[in-house]
Amino acid sequence: MNTTEKHYRFAAVADIHIDLESGGKNTYFIHAERNFARALEVIRKRNCDFIISAGDQVTNATGAKEEWRRYREIIDRSGYNGLILEAMGNHELRYAKYGGCTVDQCREEFIRFTQLDDKPVVRERGKTYYAYLDDTFGDAYLFLALEYSSGTPLTDNFSEEQMDWTERMLERFTREKRRVFLIQHVPFHAFGAGDDNEAPAYGGNMSLYDESGRPFSGNRRFFDLIHRYRDAVWLSGHTHIDLRDEVNYSTAQGSACHMLHIPALAGSTRIATIGGRRGLDRTFYGDAAQGYIADVFENEVVFSGIDFLSDRLYPEYTYVIKR
Ligand SMILES: [Fe+2]
Ligand SMILES: [Fe+2]
Structure with a gap:
């Protein structure tokens, strides 16, 4: 049991997926709005900072x-x-992939509607990636952004500029002895948390190489950083996989940082066998809207899995990350 006093508490969610495709005529994530509203109610009640x-x-x-x-x-x-601190995922750029708008327009919408210019964060002008520093206890949260298009295995995701900045921040926070959290949407294929590494069910995670075997330099640099800064905690989303499939946490046998995957708040999906092949059932599990409540202590963070619909914690999906 932790005998030290709790510093603070935050809620971690991913893949809220508000969806009004074709003005609401083709909505795919049918529980998104209900689940988000319900999560905010529970988060407020549970006194998250x-x-x-x-x-x-x-x-x-x-x-x-x-x-x-x-x-x-x-x-x-x-x-x-x-405060709500958002990372930019692949869907923030989705319409640009279909040619409906430019990537810059998507970025501008992200900045405008997350009210990023008004937030107390460390950020270079116009950028969608930033750091948040907890004033009282000094913890650092780095929010990375997918920059190019859909975040599929077919693209690189980070500019040299973003990786230079991330590296500078990590060096600085290490020097300042801060605890570091990375919030970066997409996991790596067959690595870490978010999917089964031996038999991946989801084909949309990040890759280190393009189809012809040339390295994606941005993805590669991020991969190196999570191996270099092993005390950091990386929170991802993207695969939407349910806590009950138990692909929630990994350190890649101690070779990389703490990796914790957050299921889709809009309704999780489960690993399944479909037509003899391993895949995702893409059911939104109307009975679950999962995420974590994180209690931060001096020497550890306790991530308690929660279903926001029933406001019930999952004791079996609780991850204690020591400093
Ligand atoms: Fe998603
Ligand atoms: Fe995604």
């Missing part, structure tokens, strides 16, 4: 503006008025 959202706040299949408006509306109506 802030919220971390690990990417894919919107779905953006046919434009994200209305989805972002709905996202803000749900927050405003919830009565939760603490």
